[in-house]
Amino acid sequence: MTSADQYIDYPTLLSPTFSPTTFSSTLISQTNHPHEPLDLTTPLSRVLFDLQEIDTTLHTLTTTSSALLLTHTATTTRASSTLLAAVTAQTAMLNTAYERLRREVIDRGDRAEEVVRVVQNLHATTRVLREISRGVVLARQVERQVADLEGGEWSAMVRCCFSLLELGRLLEQGDALMEVDLARSLNERVYQPTRSNIVSRAKEIITTFSLLTQDTPTPSSTSTTSTTSTPTPSAIFTTLSSASPALRQKLSSTLQSLSLLSPSDLHTSIRTLLQTHITASTTLLTRALTSLTTLDRALAEVSLRSLSVAAVEGYLDGVGLAQAVLARLDMRRLTTGFWRGVAAGWEPRVKDVVVRGGAGARILKAGKERVREGVRACVLRGMGMEGGGEEGEGGFEVAVMVGALGSLGR
Incomplete structure (x- = not known):
């Protein structure tokens, strides 16, 4: 190693972490006194000298090793040419293969996608x-x-x-x-x-369904019903069906149709039907309180309205809708709900007549047994128990209606 080699700090210049800024700052600090004015001549001269020495070294090395460098370069060039030729050949083969694939796969795939879109649209x-x-x-x-x-x-x-x-x-x-x-x-x-x-x-x-407007015999007049139990909705349904096939078909079809298209409207309609008959029956019985001569006619119409409700329940049972409708209306039977509603509306009217007093109250109290018997028979007829007792389901309804007359006394 020459003195120049020793003078130039090659490890620092060749370091991967070499920083020109740090090197210059160090060089200036080494060639200047902290308490003297800054002088850049010396560090600049040193850098220029280093550059000249490095240039001279490079020139000397390339001159003395030119033959070796040329040989190495020629060898590298031939190797590169051979590699380039091989790569070029492979690239040409790849390009040829790509063109074939493009024609056979990509182009056909594009056309196939168009066909698929057409088929999908079709x-x-x-x-x-x-x-x-x-x-x-x-x-x-x-x-x-x-x-x-x-x-x-x-x-x-x-x-x-x-x-x-x-x-x-x-x-x-x-x-x-x-x-x-x-x-x-x-x-x-x-x-x-x-x-x-x-x-x-x-x-x-x-x-609006009511047997009052139908030319149809009631169950009590078309069949012999047990006198000790209430007929089931199915029994009433069967009786009315045999009595009037047209009525059966009309109401059954109507109930089924409404349950198919709008179940909520079916429940609302049944509730409205029930309330209509309750209101009409309460009005009839209230009017009869002041004129007992009309009581029998009023009771007959009320029993027929009860049979109308029973008929609807029977048709519901016949088409398999009774259980769902009764559950939605929170009732055991429609007829039970009918008589409870009539009793709830009639009881205060009876009490009001008794409280007002007068001839009407005296006549009503005098005929209270007749009224009770008429009401009992009305309920039994309305439950399909013509001439029967009060056992089974009918007993509850009879007790409810007779209980509405409690203000008349015993």
Whole structure:
């Protein structure tokens, strides 16, 4: 190693962490006194000298080793050329393979994707058309069933409800179907109006049902009923069915239809029917309190209203809806609810007549046994127990109604 080699700090200059800023700062600090003015001549001269020495060293080394460097360079160049030729050949092969794959796979794949999209669109279109066709068939079916219903075939109402339910499920499958004008037309001109019409018609039939307006024998006059127990709803249903098939078909179909299209409206309609008969019966019995000559007629009509309620319960049981409806209305039987409602409304009216006094109160008290017997017979007739005792279910209703006369005394 020469003196120049010893003079130049190669380890510092070749260090990976070499910093020109740090090196310059150190050099200035070494060539200047802290209490003297800053002088950059000396550090600059040293740096220039180092550069000159390094340049001279490089020139000497390259000159003396030129043959070796040229040989090494030539060898490296040949090796690079050989490697480049091999890489170029492989690249050409890859390009050729890629072009073949592009033609056979990528281009075909692109065309296949287009075909798939077309097929998917056709499938979606076919599905919509198939659903529209099904909707048209259902709509025509609904129209025929409505025509049958208008012709008096009440069983067509239930069939129409099933068709409407299927049509409704079809129209509610998705927005794509409703984008078709025909589907919207089926919804607006067939499904919605027909459904609303049937629901409204069924509600009206149920809420206004009464044997007073039916040309139908009552269970008491068409069958021999046990005198010691209350007939079940099914028994009343069977009796009324044999007495009037048209009435059975009408009310049964109406109850089934409303339960299919709107169960909540069925419960509301039954409650309304019950309240209507309770209110009418309470009014009749209240009027009869001041004129006992009309009591028998009033009691006969009240018993018929009770049979109307029993008939509805029987039809509900006949079509398998009684249990669900009674559970929703929180009642054991509709007739029980009827007589409890009548008793609750009549009791304060009886008490009011007694409290006011006068001839009406005296006549009522004088005939209290007749009134009690009439009420007892009315309840039994209304429960389908013509001429019978008070055992079984009927005993509770008789006790409730007779108890409403408690203000008359014993």
